[in-house]
Amino acid sequence: KAGVTQTPRYLIKTRGQQVTLSCSPISGHRSVSWYQQTPGQGLQFLFEYFSETQRNKGNFPGRFSGRQFSNSRSEMNVSTLELGDSALYLCASSLSRQNSDEQFFGPGTRLTVL
């Protein structure tokens, strides 16, 4: 079974631009979560999607948005990029929203904002 895939793996943008990141969950997984990871910080939760609906949203500005498609693939968008948005963006999928469900992480997209 293929794992979680994320595209692109690396991205360089300049301030003010916008970016779209893509995540394909494991086949059959319906829950997709996004996290931002920066050096010295843990994983900061961005969004959770289940069955095309945003179920939870983290404490990030409105420049961060996302969506999920009917095939469970998900995208996140960051508009008006700032230097502080440079980070590793991780996507994780799980079978459902059960508390004990293991989250399977993708390799991440490393975004650098210049």
Add this chain to the structure above:
Amino acid sequence: GQSLEQPSEVTAVEGAIVQINCTYQTSGFYGLSWYQQHDGGAPTFLSYNALDGLEETGRFSSFLSRSDSYGYLLLQELQMKDSASYFCAQQTGNTPLVFGKGTRLSVIA
């Protein structure tokens, strides 16, 4: 909001045992997970505890004490490949996982 406390760095000798502690907030607590992340890699799931006690999976064990709002990850027979960052993560109902800032484990010869 929820926050978890874990040491930022731990160093241990190859072949030894190391314990990584994690304290969490009790509000709405449901369970505690542990994830491992190697440099440049994705976090991978290690264990999940919802009930008090010890869960053992090979060389790795995880313990939870709900009365103390405390858990730990125990790594035995340390190997060089265990050098990585380890994150505890709190599950609270249907809200998303909240991760600690991670403990960087260095295994030395």
